[in-house]
Amino acid sequence: MPGHILVLDPAPAMQALLAHNLEGAGYRVSCVPDARGALALLAADPPDVLLLEWVLPDASGIALLRQVRQDGLLCDLPIIMVSARDSEQDKVLALESGADDYLCKPFGPREMLARVRALLRRRAPAALRAGSGADGTTALRLDPHTQRVTAGSVSVNLGRVEFRLLHFLMGHPDRVHSRAQLLDQVWGHGAYLDERTVDAHVGRLRQALQPGGCGHRIETVRGSGYRYLALDAAVCA
Secondary structure (H helix, E strand, O other): OOOEEEEEOOOHHHHHHHHHHHHHOOOEEEEEOOHHHHHHHHHHOOOOEEEEEOEOOOOEHHHHHHHHHOOOOOOOOOEEEEEOOOOHHHHHHHHHOOOOEEEEOOOOHHHHHHHHHHHHHOOOHHHOOOOOEEOOOOEEEEEOOOOEEEEOOEEEOOOHHHHHHHHHHHHOOOOOEOHHHHHHHHHOOOOOOOOHHHHHHHHHHHHHHHHHOOHHHEEEEOOOEEEEOOEOEEOOO
């Protein structure tokens, strides 16, 4: 699926390498060397995916990542953090700050393109079947077409990943899914993420559902994974 890719990297050689491979795959590519230039372009011509280098001349990539996630118009932008930092701590920090994926330098062009394609495929969760459950007082409703979630009369604001996670779990009610299975189904087979990434997003999902009284529906099955408790009645979008 062709799209617009923004490459944010201060190194001209890396910009040229990424642009060459992305354009060769049919993508439109914009390159900027710093956070200031990236913010200007994000406002003027929002991309479909952002490749974000951690170390920038005028800001931390993590700081920029968090800033983008707080922007109502850009909060759902797919972002791949690109960095030579390869420790587990760095990867977890980036993912918990809002990155969708993490790409360690050095990397091959095929891996980079596969990750970009995976993110673009996952932008449309409507391909999954949605359902919801009710316990007599609170009905949880997910509409895959408008990407809206409500718990009773309460509107639930979810990030892109949390929406996909809920969508998948609700489409397979009462079934236990391991963390590895959720990574494959929600993030995609090429995600290469630590399984604890699932725990972080499940925590965010529960927190978002809690005000509507539905946080308990995402159940932890010790030693196995997670499941969505459908309970009795179903309300389908």
